Amino acid sequence: MGTEPSLFAVKQFSLVFRQYEKGWQESKIQAISGFNLTIQKGEIVAIVGASGSGKSLLANAILGILPENAETDGEILFEGEALTPKRQEELRGKEIALIPQSTNALDPLMKAGKQVQTMIKGKNKKKIQEGIFHKVGLASEAGERYPFELSGGMARRVLVTTAIASQAKLIIADEPTPGLDEHSRNETIQYIKQLANEGKGVMFITHDIMAALAIADRIAVFYAGQTVEIANTEDFYGKGEQLRHPYTKALWNSLPQNEFKPLPGSQPAPITVLNGCAFAPRCLKATSICKQKQPLNRSLNQGMVRCFHA
Template sequence: MDINQVEKSDHTLPNSLIKDKTPLFEVNHLSLTFRQYKKGLRESSTQVIRDFSLKIHQGEIVAVVGASGSGKSLLADAILGILPENADVKGDLKFAGEELTMEKQMLLRGKDISLIPQSTNALDPLMKAGKQVQSVIKRKNKKSIQERIFHKVGLSKKAGEMYPFELSGGMARRVLVSTAMVSEAKLVIADEPTPGLDEHARNETIHYIKQLADGGKSIMFITHDITAALEVADKVAVFYAGETVEIANIDDFTGKGENLRHPYTRALWNALPQNDFIPLKGSQPLPGETINGCAFESRCPIAVEYCAQKPPQNKSVSGGIVRCFHA
């Protein structure tokens, strides 16, 4: 069996999805709030995601970039339907053109929608690494396929006989990536798959994720590393204080960021060591903090009084999407 066949799904997308280029995955105006009780059993709520929108087409890699604590991993949990009971999710989610209901999330989770989790603790501590990957494979010759994938990601046959506690952090991440590679999922959510890896392993992981897309899978690449995002993605969705402030094409990240439409995105770009290395002062609003206007207003160099009074809406500008009055 050709190893490349391992990465391709036996399931085909609906003809209507291919003909009209309907996104494989789409989320519109997603908000996520957690209910909690304080002293005196008074109920309060904390909003961690507000008005998030995104589209991913078949074979496309869209990076979701944001600082730690911006709600990126909770976004993945909301899509998979694995949030706790006190979570309140609103908005429209669609998969292959159909509404992604809670029942459908349960049906597709681990099958058509797969997760490369942020924590290597997601591996079953009582199952050998090779068996964990084999459990996802639906074809015959499971062990042979698993060993080929391990070889492809730089893991030996011996690694397949090891338990998670015997693996290094980098090896454990490669096992998680291998699981996504052998699955028949159409959408793969990679939640911070590169932290803790040395440069070689990091570059290899990015390469494997590109291969998943080349095999027809759609990828949501969640990261705080904008450099990694630019190496792997077709588009970058910039996440700030629980909302998308811009969705930009990779080609927009050039020069001084003249083609970028949002001040926060330009600040991220110009803060990179290979650019001007200018740090962004201040910090993003805390989860649950009341925001009447633009979430970036307090740190924005071009903000005016109006920016603090009313939240800007998404608008299309020069082939991208931006949430800014000045764009």
């Protein structure tokens, strides 16, 4: 013990888009900055945060499928080795699998069963695929259908089965539950939990905080392209007394089952150049330093926070 590297690690990762306006002026959009995270074997780390905070970009950066005008900095390590573009291509769909945000990712011209079979190595592909379908409650005949013949919930399950079939060690699930009814949602998160129980590392991107709390070991909270907090699942209770960052507390207290208290204002657009803390304009605790300086990541109560006042 101790010497084995983390399954997955991200160190000081940032992502900017360069855009040229009117052919001359170059503008930079800072989509992610100073991001740090590790995921161990068998661990589920949830990424929660507002729409447009950079979660899918992070997923795509790990898979090496970013748009051309994206520039990245920092390190992404898989089993202790840098994920170079060459390695990303080799490992994609094999050691690292994505459950994409949209069911449009299914090939419309290939039957569902066939698509899952392409992820399986070795012999007996059809038999293995049918076994996996059975495991997630998909009838064998669903394998004979084209994606347009599947319901939304079935298509989502097929996406989950592709990740199971891949034998990947790291699964990135980008919002696998929206649009599912309560029953299918619960089942889907249980499959994800099962993947972790089999020893896979999982990055679970979601808007559904209750789903994250149901299965994740740790929760990373994204705000305007930065992690403002990494909390343990047990820290989410009561009025959020144990939570470290004011944004996480506000997110928690805005849930219907808690105080249902909305957080006024909105996240700054990525184009905004920030001097101080990105959350300061909405933060009740903000003081003058928060508007002048960016807080750095620091450890607190077995988690991480980016706030001067935590």
